[in-house]
Amino acid sequence: AAYDIQVVTIFPEYLAPLRQSLLGKAAERGLVSIGVHDLRQWTDDVHRTVDDSPYGGGPGMVMKPEPWAQALEAVRPPGRRLVVPTPAGRPFTQRMAAEWAAEPGLVFACGRYEGIDQRVADWAADAGPVSEVSIGDYVLAGGESAVLVMVEAVTRLLPGVVGNRESVEFDSHADGLLEGPSYTRPASWRGHEVPPVLLSGDHAAIERWRRAESLRRTAERRPDLLAALPEGALDDAEVAA
Numbered sequence: 736a737a738y739d740i741q742v743v744t745i746f747p748e749y750l751a752p753l754r755q756s757l758l759g760k761a762a763e764r765g766l767v768s769i770g771v772h773d774l775r776q777w778t779d780d781v782h783r784t785v786d787d788s789p790y791g792g793g794p795g796m797v798m799k800p801e802p803w804a805q806a807l808e809a810v811r812p813p814g815r816r817l818v819v820p821t822p823a824g825r826p827f828t829q830r831m832a833a834e835w836a837a838e839p840g841l842v843f844a845c846g847r848y849e850g851i852d853q854r855v856a857d858w859a860a861d862a863g864p865v866s867e868v869s870i871g872d873y874v875l876a877g878g879e880s881a882v883l884v885m886v887e888a889v890t891r892l893l894p895g896v897v898g899n900r901e902s903v904e905f906d907s908h909a910d911g912l913l914e915g916p917s918y919t920r921p922a923s924w925r926g927h928e929v930p931p932v933l934l935s936g937d938h939a940a941i942e943r944w945r946r947a948e949s950l951r952r953t954a955e956r957r958p959d960l961l962a963a964l965p966e967g968a969l970d971d972a973e974v975a976a
């Protein structure tokens with residue numbers, strides 16, 4: 736069966752990119768099915784109200800719980816993971832993407848304003864896993880663009896979606912390190928040379944060089960990732976290099 740993605744939002748047109756390119760093709764090929772739903776279809780007043788002022792005061796508006804409950808009762812299969820994008824969530828990682836790709840699908844609840852009444856996530860946890868996640872340390876106006884990011888990260892890991900399995904296995908972050916630089920023809924370009932080892936034909940030397948570049952780049956740009964590697968992940972020769 737196809738990997739099943741359901742998104743509830745007050746801006747369904749914002750999710751149009753889900754029908755394009757890699758994902759659009761995966762959908763055409765029956766690997767993924769995507770539903771995008773307007774939260775306002777589960778309102779019951781003439782103004783189709785989805786928000787209200789926060790208890791306790793403060794700026795902005797909070798999304799009302801009842802339309803969300805009705806929406807989730809309609810689109811979330813029992814046991815299906817609910818993902819709630821929020822800048823106050825746990826950081827979304829490649830590991831999460833891989834875990835979620837091994838599940839049958841995901842439901843996304845896109846909040847706007849100052850978020851969704853917390854009781855929605857609390858209530859929804861009775862029916863299956865709920866993940867409140869952030870895609871980085873900055874604030875977006877709503878969860879829609881974060882959903883595009885997470886859906887792309889998850890679906891490219893599904894069997895058959897990306898043609899080249901190796902390009903998934905050797906990605907940046909797949910082994911906890913950043914990928915090093917890549918090059919193509921010409922060997923000399925505007926006074927910049929391709930590193931000679933890549934032209935040497937010595938595959939063992941090329942692998943050693945790539946590993947060293949990966950470590951160098953990670954140390955330079957993401958020392959936090961190096962520090963987080965499990966004990967013994969780096970052999971002594973690499974640490975010395």
Ligand code: 6GU
Nearest residue numbers: 820821869870873875881
């Ligand atoms: Cl998932 N949502 C919003 N609104 N802002 C964010 C975010 C998510 N991740 C980082 N900033």
